[in-house]
Amino acid sequence: MRVADLFSGCGGMSLGLRASGMEPVFAADHWSEAAEVYTHLLEHAPKILDLSDVVRTVTHVRRERPDIVAGGPPCQDFSAAGNRKEAARADLTLAYAEAVVAIRPTWFVMENVLLARSSVAYKRARKLFEQAGYGITEKVLNAAYYGVPQIRKRLIVIGRQDELDDFLSEEIDDRATDEALTVRDYVGDEFGIQFYYRHPRVWEKRAIYSIDEPAATIRTVNRPIPMTYRSHPMDAAPPRGIRQLTPRERARVQTFPKRIKFRCSMTMADEMVGNAVPVKLAEHVGRAIMAHEKIRGSEPSLESFRYWLSDCRGFNERSAGSVLSRLKRSKKFLRGQRFTDHRDAAHALSKVSEFAALPSSVRSQIRRALELYAEFNGHL
Numbered sequence: 001m002r003v004a005d006l007f008s009g010c011g012g013m014s015l016g017l018r019a020s021g022m023e024p025v026f027a028a029d030h031w032s033e034a035a036e037v038y039t040h041l042l043e044h045a046p047k048i049l050d051l052s053d054v055v056r057t058v059t060h061v062r063r064e065r066p067d068i069v070a071g072g073p074p075c076q077d078f079s080a081a082g083n084r085k086e087a088a089r090a091d092l093t094l095a096y097a098e099a100v101v102a103i104r105p106t107w108f109v110m111e112n113v114l115l116a117r118s119s120v121a122y123k124r125a126r127k128l129f130e131q132a133g134y135g136i137t138e139k140v141l142n143a144a145y146y147g148v149p150q151i152r153k154r155l156i157v158i159g160r161q162d163e164l165d166d167f168l169s170e171e172i173d174d175r176a177t178d179e180a181l182t183v184r185d186y187v188g189d190e191f192g193i194q195f196y197y198r199h200p201r202v203w204e205k206r207a208i209y210s211i212d213e214p215a216a217t218i219r220t221v222n223r224p225i226p227m228t229y230r231s232h233p234m235d236a237a238p239p240r241g242i243r244q245l246t247p248r249e250r251a252r253v254q255t256f257p258k259r260i261k262f263r264c265s266m267t268m269a270d271e272m273v274g275n276a277v278p279v280k281l282a283e284h285v286g287r288a289i290m291a292h293e294k295i296r297g298s299e300p301s302l303e304s305f306r307y308w309l310s311d312c313r314g315f316n317e318r319s320a321g322s323v324l325s326r327l328k329r330s331k332k333f334l335r336g337q338r339f340t341d342h343r344d345a346a347h348a349l350s351k352v353s354e355f356a357a358l359p360s361s362v363r364s365q366i367r368r369a370l371e372l373y374a375e376f377n378g379h380l
Contacts, residue, residue: 001107001293004028004061006071006096008046010037010272012254013070013111016282018042021290026064028057033264034272040261052095058102068107068289071096072277097125100159101132107293109285110157111277114140117155126157135163139172144180147280148255149187150215151180154277156285160292162302164332171288183211187252195237197225197244206234208242215253220274222250222266247273255280302327308376326369342367342374 001022005014008027018024027046029035035046051057051073061069073092093116100108108129116122117138129136136159143152158168183191191211198216200207207229209215213236222244229239245253247269251260255278262269302324309320330345333352339345346367349355355363 001067001290002065004064004066004069004103004105005046006051006057006061006069006099007073007092008035008038009072009276010034010256010260011041012256012277012279013072013109013282014038014042015256016277016279016284017068017070017109017286019279019283020286022068022286025066026061028060031272033268036263037260037272041257041259051099052092054095054098054102057095057099061099061103066103066105068109069100069103069105070109070111070282072111072275074275091121093119093121093125094128097128101128104132104161106161107289108134108157108159109289111282112155112157114153114155129157129159133161134159135161135167136165137168137172138166139169141172141176141281142180143278143281144214145176146278146284147177147181148253148278149181149183149185150218150253150278152217152278152281154281156281158285158289168288168292171292172285175284175288180214182213183209183215183253186255187211190252190258191245191249193243195242197229197239197242199223199244206232206236208232208235208237208239210236218250218254218274220271222247222270222274250274251276254278305373305376309372313372322365323369323372326366327373330366330370342370345370 003014003017003022003024004026005017005024006028008014008029009031011027014024014027024042024044027038027042027044028049028051029038029046030048030050032048035048039045047060049057049060073096093112096110112122117140126136136157139156139158140153141156143150143154156172160167193211195208195210197207198209199221207225208231224244225239225242231239247262247266248260250270250273252258254273254276256276305327306320306324309315309323310317315323330349333349333355334345339348349366355366358366
């Protein structure tokens, strides 16, 4: 699958999707220093673009014919660390959605902070996705259960053309581990420390962590421990001799490879790492998509079924469309469950309260659509 990565930053999303078996063919960001890190890691240079210019963005991306458009629009205006007021950067969420709808890839993946879910910009973006025919799986994932040694909760929105909402939910859930990953689990003794300082948002929070626990969320802010720091009851160790993680160490907690390099100020490096999508989280999402696409690839398209109804069974265009509509309705009732025998599907339908409440004639028509689809599959 060919990937276009918008708001690509230093490459977390692209690296993760590549590790899942996809091919990043295009990336774009406005931040040249982050693009330099991306280029080193992925060996192709992002386009430096103002991604609020949807027309220009679409023109560049269409040339690459991506199967999937990924993106993490800047989240500061939604972040708990910010003032929680939507402003210009929140508009980039809508710009991303407009670009996806214009490009019309088979898939899209969007990453953002939890608070984006309740924003006006995201609600408008989701409406655009729905109107364009995307089934949407919306998940809040804790990266610590997806191969990342860090408590980092993020909103992941995955869309695919001609799917039902929540179509990928089970595949995503099945990829989660039972226990959160610790820093030591991932890097061993690579950092040469047992404890480290992570600057808190407010002084009422703990600030000293052990590598034998998952890290707190890697933020854009990274400061040394103040001389006046007073221990918190939940700190993992006394403050004496404790340091903060370096930008490279923070990148490792974000599951970037060891070979990552920064040719910019530490402040800028910390900011790009804090804004990045964890590589392993993106990889797990990518693997769920690839597994689903493999299943979809083994199934005939609904358009092929429509042609079969017309050519082999003599249905006119309107009647064939009605059969497809009933088939889609059955899939909605079954919430994406797949059955090799239409009788098993009909039996499962009979246990769904919404289906049982339908008039008997409608239930009969839906069962007939399942029979026709089974017959079509048998004639391939």
